[in-house]
Amino acid sequence: MSIDIDPLSDAAGLTVTDHIENTQFEVYTDRSVEPVATPEDAHYFPVDASVTVETGTIEIPRVAVVETRSGDGTLLTRGDSYAMPAGTYHVGINPVPTKLYVTFASPFSVSTTERTTRIELDAPAEVTLGFRSLHQVPAGTIQTPTDPESLMDAVSLLGSALQTTSPERSFPTLRGHPPLIEPDDELRVPDRVEPLDSGVQIVVPPEYRYLYPVVSLAYYFAADVVPGDAPRIEGDGWIHSLEPEFERRTAEALRQAFHFDCLARTEGFYPVDLHERETTDIALDWGRLYDLPLAERLGEYLAVPFERVEPELPQWTLTTDVRPDPENVEMIPFIAGELSIVRSPETVTPATGNEGGGVGFFRGARAEPAPLGPEEFVRGAADTEPTRGADASAERGAVPADADFVRPEPVDTVEHAWVGAGVPLDANKATLDAYHRRLEVGSVEQSRISVLVVCNDEQMREEGEVADLYGLRDMVQFDIEVRHDLTREEMRETLQSDVDFLHYIGHVDDRGMQCTDEYLDLTAEDLDVGVSAFLLNACQSYQQGEALIHRGSRGGIVTLSDVANSPATQLGRIIARLMNSGFNLRTALHVAKRELITGHQYIVVGDGGTTVCHSRSGSAVVVDLKNHDSDGWGFSVNIYPNGPYGLGSLTTPNIDSARSNYYVPAQACASGVKKDELTDFLNLEVLPIFLDGELGWSDEISID
Template identity: 80%
Template sequence: MSIDIDPLSEAAGLTVTDHIENTQFEVYTDRSVDPRSRPESAHYFPVDASVAVETAAIEIPRVAVVETRSGDGSLLTRGDAYSMPTATYHVGIDPAPTKLYLTFESGFSVSTTERTTRIDLDAAAEVTLGFRSLHQVPAGTITTPTDPESLMRAVSLLGSALQTTSPERSFPTLRGHPPLIEPGDEFRVPERVEPLRSGVRIVVPPTYESLYPVVSLAYYFAAEVVPGDAPRIEGDGWTYPLEPDIERRAAEALRQSFHFDCLARTEGFYPVDLHERETTALDLDWGRLYDLPLAERLGEYLAVPFDRVEPELPQWTLTTDVRPDPENVEMLPFVAGELSIVRSPETVTPAAASEGGGMGFFRGADAIAPAAGADALGPGEFVRGAAGASSEADPGAVRGAGVTGDRGAVQADTDFVRPEPVDTVEHAWVGDGVPLDANKATLDAYHRRLEAGAVEQSRISVLVVCNDEQMREEGAVADLYGLRDMVQFDIEVRHDLTRDEMREVLRSDVDFLHYVGHVDDRGMQCADDYLDLTDDDLDVGVSAFLLNACQSYRQGEALVHRGSRGGIVTLSDVANSPATQLGRIIARLMNSGFNLRTALHVAKRELITGHQYIVVGDGGTTICQSRSGSAVVINLIKSESTTWNFSANIYPNGPYGAGTLATPNLASARTNYYTPTDIEADNVPVEELTEFFSLEVLPIFVNDELDWSDSISLD
């Protein structure tokens, strides 16, 4: 079973551990309880585990919305403060680290504080609690030849994972993971993978560069993809051209239709007051649109010119460049499942050593100071190459002995590429080459997302390894992990490990490895020698990592190939002081539940040297879940002596993907939004912000400088 439910040892209630998602949370009761197994069928919505307890109260340590349905499943009400008379109820509490449902027969009341949500029954009764992991797995694997026309048949089945064709599929929990695709001599489809036949067709020329940009559309529209000369989306009686720029037009269709679905779904099972619905400038009959079949509804969506919709749209989260090669077909279900905008560049700009680029890439150690800008080397500063690098320009800038003066140069066999800029928050790259400023996504890492499986312990394990005396300052990041209530961390700091000890560390099932030290083409520096992570006999159990050392890309890539899900690495030499700053920022963000890509995005806002780092593997990897589910970044600008202008960037994160409802616990902006979103409120009083910041540790940019909600002073 993926979910364990155990009584608390030091309080009244239950500990719920989801071994797939590495999440753990507590449910409190008004008395000690002994959970008894109950059938999953006792709940209106599907669950993975179900238990019954005798209690008069259920409380969770987070602010949530409580949704109440009658015994037959009809929605009665939802909110955070109300009472209901005696009857049989199905109750859902959201957000929680798993889907959480209650079934009971009693009158009850709902109340919230600034940190908790509580349900009080009129009298003690049997309450059946159901839990469903937010983890999603594919229904099977489609085998297909990799020629474009055969591949179109496979892409046409990605939408089989949708659990509905209504606008509610804009909720991440109702989309499901697309079936996987693997190359084969014959086209074969598992029995459980069946087309939804939505009535939508996507017509594109039979080429990879035309097919790849529409895979997210094929998934979200449950569309049949067929070959044809003029690229277009079509339904019964309507056509939407994808010319002249198929990548741009496909991205527009995805963003526009998803936005409209989020607005229209308020007419269905979840009739909430949605900010985006209230502020839209479009006068559309959302109730009528909700009731239309998908193809007919989509035709009316796309009949609205994009330039009328664009001002309302949030910044999309992810763009993925998928090179138009047949060897990349296995990545398509993962890209589509993230609802990524997809580009398929036929050519790519190589990044040569002569370019420089202004960010310190491809330069020797003697060029680091001018490349680092505001984070330039100070007196006696050094870089994180191998101990012993030297610089002819400034021998004191680089410390150690035993490495040639061109240590900072890129390895001769490294092919760096410079992808075109993106308009999204995050950027991933699928294909040959090492991308500058983008996540180097790999298939093995994405498969490990699905293979996370059960773990033996419910605690989050973090290991900080510092293998250089001069970098001990960053070893203090251990104090930044585990700064969470309701999440249990095992944190260890180790210094000066030998090769054998480092091998043992890498073999362990540590959730996050934070390495501080030296890396060069010989590998990772240890107390007695170098350990080359590209060695074939190396076993890796570490889930995620930060290799905060010079030019650690190759070593980090090897960790992903040998068992890790993903990590953050460097493309060039990095000076010690800004590397220490970045390490501390990443530590706090990962501790707060951010994924690798979003964590690095935030770090880049603060440090120009953040552009010397990229993510390898699965950029959506987290080590724990944020208290609020989504990844939240706050921005403050002083307005008056006692008020601030407030905005919040809310990003999809882990199971809380695009379309998740978000409700800030802030009186000045207390309404529902869908993720991704930017929330704004002017002239927010200091007292209100102080109360809000006490709820969770969040990154806050105050006048564009990074601070944290547990240390900020607003006076």
């Protein structure tokens, strides 16, 4: 079983451990309980595990929204403070690390404090709790020839994973992971992969540069992809051209349709007051649109000029560049599953190692590297005298001479991934083996999160203090270890261990990681790697980090050039806090780059969606505060999709000035926020805060 439910040893309640997602949380009761396994069909929604206990209260240590349905599933109300009369109820609580459903027959009330959500029954009764892992796996693998026209048949089956063709598929839990794709001599489709007849057709020329950019559309629209001359989307009686500027028009169709689905779904099972619907100035009959078949609904969506919709749209999260080569076909399901905007560049601009004094310093028009202080040194090889001062980058090359660096075109999204040959500047180098590890399911020995900090240089001990930043959570149990001056054999054993996150501080060069006796080359064929995710905070660690991905890791952050010690230390501390707060690798590095120009010396390798743990609120949250005056603070909060809380999740900022329902990704803004209200919000969770443009943390900054 993927979920274990056990009585708490030191309090009244239950510990819920999801072995697939590596999460654990606690549910409190008003008395000691002994859970009794009960049938999963006791719940309105599907669950993986179900138990019954006798209690008068159910409490979780986070602020959540409680959704109440009647015995037949009709939605009655949702919120964080209300009371219900006698009856039989199906109650859902969100967000929590797994889906949590509660069934009982009793009057009850819902209340919240700054840190808890509580359901209180009028009298103790039998309460059945159901839990469903947020993990999603493909239904099977499609085998297919890889020429573009043959591949269209496989891409046409991506939408088979959708659990509905209604607007509710904009919820991440109702989309499902697309089936995998594997090259073969002929098309073979597993029995469990059954096409959906959505009535939508995508017509593109049979070329990779046209096929790759429509894979997210094919998945989300459950569309048939067929060959033709003029790129277009077709339904019964309507045609939407994807020309001119094919890739731009494709991205616009995805963003527009997804946005309108999020508005229309408020007419269905989740009739919430949605901020984006309240602020839209487009007069559409959402109730009628909700009831239409997908193809008819999509035709009416796309009939609205994109220019009218664009000002309302949130910043999309991810763009993926996929080189138009047949060896990239196996990445298609993962890219589509993330609803990424896709480009397929036929040509790419090379970037040389001596450009701008080091590839890691590119940022806008800046042409020179950040100068080093007189006592600064770079994290180069430690068997030479550490280079100090402004001439450091001149004495050591910024990148290996044979590195094939490429400069992708800029993107308008928060995150950027690259699939294909070359080392991309300012983009996640995504790899197939890393994405496959996202799907691996197996039992775990423990439910605690293990973090290992390794510092192999005495001059860098200051960054080793990041160990204090991991584990600052009240809902996640961490095992944190700090080790210094490891030998080659000790480092080999460390990399083989089952560690969730490795934070390495030291020296790396083309010989590998420097240890106290000699170097450990991570590209060696006999190296076994058990570490799940990592930060290699050392000079030019790309090659060694990529080797970790190929040998067993899922994702990591590496450097493309020499890094000066002080900014590297600062970046290491930022990444530590963000990973501890539940951010994924890509979003964590995005936030770090806002604070540090030297953050552009780093990229993500492997699966950029990798997290160490889930955030308290589910999504990744970044707050901006500015213009403090007599009227109060200017406040905005950016909410990014993260892990199971993907595109389309509902979210509600717990601050009265911006307390509306939003869909993720979202930006909630308010002005004139008073000190007491802001203090209450910042006390809910440790969050990154940009105060007048400078990064701080909600548990450290003063807003007096």
